[in-house]
Amino acid sequence: MLSVLLEFSMFPISDDGRDGSSVSHEVAKIIDVIDKSGVPYQLTPMGTIIEAKSMKEALSIIELAYEQLQSCERVYSSLKFDIRKNKENRLKAKIQSVETALNRKVNH
Amino acid sequence: MLSVLLEFSMFPISDDGRDGSSVSHEVAKIIDVIDKSGVPYQLTPMGTIIEAKSMKEALSIIELAYEQLQSCERVYSSLKFDIRKNKENRLKAKIQSVETALNRKVNH
Amino acid sequence: MLSVLLEFSMFPISDDGRDGSSVSHEVAKIIDVIDKSGVPYQLTPMGTIIEAKSMKEALSIIELAYEQLQSCERVYSSLKFDIRKNKENRLKAKIQSVETALNRKVNH
Amino acid sequence: MLSVLLEFSMFPISDDGRDGSSVSHEVAKIIDVIDKSGVPYQLTPMGTIIEAKSMKEALSIIELAYEQLQSCERVYSSLKFDIRKNKENRLKAKIQSVETALNRKVNH
Numbered sequence: 019m020l021s022v023l024l025e026f027s028m029f030p031i032s033d034d035g036r037d038g039s040s041v042s043h044e045v046a047k048i049i050d051v052i053d054k055s056g057v058p059y060q061l062t063p064m065g066t067i068i069e070a071k072s073m074k075e076a077l078s079i080i081e082l083a084y085e086q087l088q089s090c091e092r093v094y095s096s097l098k099f100d101i102r103k104n105k106e107n108r109l110k111a112k113i114q115s116v117e118t119a120l121n122r123k124v125n126h
Numbered sequence: 127m128l129s130v131l132l133e134f135s136m137f138p139i140s141d142d143g144r145d146g147s148s149v150s151h152e153v154a155k156i157i158d159v160i161d162k163s164g165v166p167y168q169l170t171p172m173g174t175i176i177e178a179k180s181m182k183e184a185l186s187i188i189e190l191a192y193e194q195l196q197s198c199e200r201v202y203s204s205l206k207f208d209i210r211k212n213k214e215n216r217l218k219a220k221i222q223s224v225e226t227a228l229n230r231k232v233n234h
Numbered sequence: 235m236l237s238v239l240l241e242f243s244m245f246p247i248s249d250d251g252r253d254g255s256s257v258s259h260e261v262a263k264i265i266d267v268i269d270k271s272g273v274p275y276q277l278t279p280m281g282t283i284i285e286a287k288s289m290k291e292a293l294s295i296i297e298l299a300y301e302q303l304q305s306c307e308r309v310y311s312s313l314k315f316d317i318r319k320n321k322e323n324r325l326k327a328k329i330q331s332v333e334t335a336l337n338r339k340v341n342h
Numbered sequence: 343m344l345s346v347l348l349e350f351s352m353f354p355i356s357d358d359g360r361d362g363s364s365v366s367h368e369v370a371k372i373i374d375v376i377d378k379s380g381v382p383y384q385l386t387p388m389g390t391i392i393e394a395k396s397m398k399e400a401l402s403i404i405e406l407a408y409e410q411l412q413s414c415e416r417v418y419s420s421l422k423f424d425i426r427k428n429k430e431n432r433l434k435a436k437i438q439s440v441e442t443a444l445n446r447k448v449n450h
Contacts (some may be wrong), residue, residue: 025172027206028315031355032363039210039356039416046227053232061232062170063177063220064133064206073300077293084289084317092318092363096206096420098135098172099244099311101300102147112171119154124161124169136423139247140255147248147308181408185401192397192425200255200426204312207352207419209408241388243422255426262443269448277448278386279393279436280349280422314351314388314420318363328387335370340377340385 021105022076023112027065028083028095035090047086052079060109065096069109073101129213130184131220135173136191136203143198155194160187168217173204177217181209237321238292239328243281244299244311251306263302268295276325281312285325289317345429346400347436351389352407352419359414371410376403384433389420393433397425 028048029041052059052066057079059068070076080097087093102108117123136156137149160167160174165187167176178184188205195201210216225231244264245257268275268282273295275284286292296313303309318324333339352372353365376383376390381403383392394400404421411417426432441447 023172025170029355031353031365033357040223041355042223042227045224049224049228049232060171061221061224062133062175063168063217064131064175064208067170067172069171073297077297081289081293091320093315094418095313095315095317097311097313097315098204099309099313100172101309101311103307109171113169115148115150116153116157116169119150120157124157137247139245139257141249149247181405185405189397189401199428201423202310203421203423203425205419205421205423207417207421209417209419211415239388241386256439258439258443261440265440265444265448276387277437277440278349278391279384279433280347280391280424283386283388285387312422316388325387329385331364331366332369332373332385335366336373340373 019104019106020072021102021108022070022073023067023100023108024070024076024079024097025065025067026080026083026095026097028087028093030087030090030092031094032091035087035093044087048083051082051086055079055082058109067109069107127212127214128180129210129216130178130181131175131208131216132178132184132187132205133170133173133175134188134191134203134205136195136201138195138198138200139202140199143195143201152195156191159190159194163187163190166217175217177215235320235322236287237318237324238286238289239283239316239324240286240292240295240313241281241283242296242299242311242313244303244309246303246306246308247310248307251303251309260303264299267298267302271295271298274325283325285323343428343430344396345426345432346394346397347391347424347432348394348400348403348421349386349389349391350404350407350419350421352411352417354411354414354416355418356415359411359417368411372407375406375410379403379406382433391433393431
């Protein structure tokens, strides 16, 4: 059992892929394919976090995300992985661990 | 008016700062000082997102976070900034922009 | 023609994968497989930069890197992509563009 | 004694700060102020790495970098820190550690 948490943002940095300073439409296209993929995910103000069960699954999501932007001349992406054995449901469990250590709720 | 969104994670990578593979206690110390600072923030499974009104304010939070871990021999941190003029309340507004583009709610 | 620049670092954050605070041996294993893959790369003090000709090639390097660390209980990785059409040899060309704009050499 | 390695990239993602897809001029302005600051640094194809002797010094470089871009409506930055006690000259030493573990030179 493997829990592959992947946080990433991906957006065009060429003129052809944006509407002024906004990239909401590009982000929306990526969220749409992630949603359809069935992988658990969470949208944050700075990116999207998915929890995959293998590196292959996580990497296929990155590939799928880029496909949504492949008409753009230049694309930038920032990512981080936290990969841990013998754990699951970490989208919720990691926040609960911090709340347990703090002895109070956060984000409320 | 400036909106400085900063997403970051910071943790010890030396033996002295962790309990096996867990860093929940170190993360909790950092969340505690952010909470006391009064800056709006959101804890995610992969880090913490704050919204500051200046670079100085955002950078002071990074300094404060490191102070909580400064007894550790080695500390690693990954961060990203999204800095935008003439905007505010982007912890909520950025997710709403994507939901508007998608024409449905996410994270529900 | 596509130039996929990928900068990444990957290391164990569990006790089983490090020697005190040092992760040089894990980094060395990853560099070794990248070197054998034949993809152009540059080792920096903060990670490794490769230039792939497709997302598939770049993602396969990430998968290969994780395979070197898969005995570790917990692995962390931070990555960024700069993907650009109709360009090549950007490991050198991007530094030269900045030097041209500065009108002097750097890193000397 | 503290060695604060900071790798970062910072660039405009609004139309006002770029020339088509190129950000070389913005990167050049940032390199110029880093060079004048006297802090040891290395330019890579994916960002700039500095070695500071304190968090304060490293954070002041980030502030200085943003000042070069503050006329832009929107700025993005991706950063990572590797902070270690009782070490110095790690811009060179970290690569040498990997070369020692590999038992051969790289980047040649």
